[in-house]
Amino acid sequence: MDRETVYAPLLRRLTIVSGLDEPDIAAIRALPIAVRQWDAGRAIVADGQRPTDCCLVVEGFCVRSKTTVSGQRQILSIHIPGEIPDLQSLYLRRMDHDIISLVPSTLGFISHASLRALTREKPNVAEVLWRETLIDAAIFREWIVNVGQRPATSRLAHTVVELRRRLVVTGRAAGDTFEMPLTQEQIGEALGITPVHANRVIKQLREERIIDISRGRVVVLDEVKLAELAQFDDRYLHQDPFL
Amino acid sequence: MDRETVYAPLLRRLTIVSGLDEPDIAAIRALPIAVRQWDAGRAIVADGQRPTDCCLVVEGFCVRSKTTVSGQRQILSIHIPGEIPDLQSLYLRRMDHDIISLVPSTLGFISHASLRALTREKPNVAEVLWRETLIDAAIFREWIVNVGQRPATSRLAHTVVELRRRLVVTGRAAGDTFEMPLTQEQIGEALGITPVHANRVIKQLREERIIDISRGRVVVLDEVKLAELAQFDDRYLHQDPFL
DNA sequence: CCGCCTCCTTAACCTTTGTTGGGAACCGGC
DNA sequence: GCCGGTTCCCAACAAAGGTTAAGGAGGCGG
The missing domain is CATH 2.60.120.10 (Jelly Rolls)
Known part of the structure; x- marks a missing residue:
């Protein structure tokens, strides 16, 4: 290489x-x-x-x-x-x-x-x-908040938005689609819920036309609703050294 | 001073x-x-x-x-x-x-x-x-596990044991009693549960004679049962530089 | 000593999430 | 193209935890 x-x-x-x-x-x-x-x-x-x-x-x-x-x-x-x-x-x-x-x-x-x-x-x-x-630790802190305070749908939305923002930095998330190669079981493990419930939540967000997660890809269907659900504030990512 | x-x-x-x-x-x-x-x-x-x-x-x-x-x-x-x-x-x-x-x-x-x-x-x-x-970040990681995976009673037990271990280092937790000056509402905020549920859990551990939490102090009543409940593995605290 | 405020406590009811168990779809290897 | 293993999907039921509401204990300032 x-x-x-x-x-x-x-x-x-x-x-x-x-x-x-x-x-x-x-x-x-x-x-x-x-x-x-x-x-x-x-x-x-x-x-x-x-x-x-x-x-x-x-x-x-x-x-x-x-x-x-x-x-x-x-x-x-x-x-x-x-x-x-x-x-x-x-x-x-x-x-x-x-x-x-x-x-x-x-x-x-x-x-x-x-x-x-x-x-x-x-x-x-x-x-x-x-x-x-x-920054790693700052992301852990937000992850604690995510798992501790948000309902499952918001948890998923937040995780998706975070990953997307981080992918943007190295130019891997243009447009409304990006990679998130986790199985539903792994999504559950990330959010602190069972795979069955992960499936329910994914299904719900798909039906509500907010995001579609399948085969390791995320397609954002409704930016506004997604933002609303995720309540995402990117300050914790500390992506700008001067801010 | x-x-x-x-x-x-x-x-x-x-x-x-x-x-x-x-x-x-x-x-x-x-x-x-x-x-x-x-x-x-x-x-x-x-x-x-x-x-x-x-x-x-x-x-x-x-x-x-x-x-x-x-x-x-x-x-x-x-x-x-x-x-x-x-x-x-x-x-x-x-x-x-x-x-x-x-x-x-x-x-x-x-x-x-x-x-x-x-x-x-x-x-x-x-x-x-x-x-x-x-080490701070390592503790955050364990906190994620605590909030994400353990049932409320274990969460409380784990948090209590962690605090105790850390107090021991500066000689603030000899014997079976130590300070943990959180209100029940704050305990709930730490564990990702409501104050009402925090109260239920504290009550249960008191009734089962495992720990007694009141007025900002913790009294350990049964070391064995507490350890069992908390599933505590202190490696993540990294308290020994050579280990 | 009284009154207020915070904290603790509990009960009844409701919602979210977990459990169990099953079937369908997909994928890679033969 | 078939077979076996993942992964996905779903339904019915159970349990953990959230909500609302309200009374009681304790500490502190007047």
Whole structure:
């Protein structure tokens, strides 16, 4: 795979979300990345492991999830190209959750050693990466609100709108259609509801002509009603460093 | 207030949780901190603001929360002495949630400028602080699981056990009793349930002689049953840097 | 000591979501 | 093109949790 296409989504994201100057970009481009193809549904890192690398999503989708003792699974976040879902493993040695690919994906592995060296050398890059983990936490906070306070239809609407906004940053959600390759069971795990209820909710939003979710794609049918339902305020995404 | 008592809980926490050497400790002690008394129930920082300082809890309790457009409130985390609940504001300029004191508290304000200077000068301290924000995120992840997957009684049990474990680190939870100064309404906001249901759940755990929550204190009546109910696995707290 | 306010408590009823169990549609591999 | 496994879909019933309403206990200021 072409070197440029590996770094492009990451650099695009970081430039928009945090701001990078030329030397920073050069330093990141100098990071050694081991690119690998990954099957769908395969664990990238598992709960309890001590990874030695961070994983950059180059192409594809993955999720982070935790499984309770009684076997229930909660999806914590959905990750898209340009993101480093286990950046936290740099300073939290032991994983407290799983990371799993949703579709066949291209992943780039960056060693902790090289990332640590980079952060020591370029405090500016360190801050940008730190900021990435802080945005991650901000998204978790909103996810708590979503699961804790909103009724199931709003939960789904909110999650859909969030994913869409994040996809826009790396140019993957033009028009009214975008990818969300989760099965209904996984949607349930993300929203904290059963797959049966996820199905009911999806059906309802389809019947009300708000969104149509099928075969891993979302089609927005009514922007106004969707916005109303999701009550989405994008401030928590911190997509603008100057705001 | 004595200078030492201001830094003590923070240093104790950081030493245990992340490990600090002598020069690091000295550097942190050199941070200028403006100590202030705070009334109960008063906002420390509000959603939308751009703080210029971080707030260290010296004595007391505070919570972080978000309020939805329709006025429902979700408590995101409970903070205890030694913690810096808005450390994220260092690189996330605009607050996406509120921080509120629960009881009359002693707070220490540390300017962003001095913290940034410290992190540039002492990469080791930067890593320890970064790690703090990562642990914060790890707790959010578990909070998502709690709200998303567990039935209300387990949710309450889990939250209680978590708080207790964290209080132990700064020596505030010896024996079977500890402080948790939330009203039943606030407990409901933390667990994503209504105050009426929070009352039902508290009553049930009292009747089953598992825990007794009243007047802002928790008394553990049956360690075994509590552990069983909470399904608590403390790995996500990352309280040991070497584990 | 009184009155007010907050917090706790409870009951009856309603709504959302979970459970169980089944069938249909789709997809990839042979 | 068929077969077996996912995934989707749906209905009937059960349970958890939400709503509304109202009384009681406790603390604090006048």
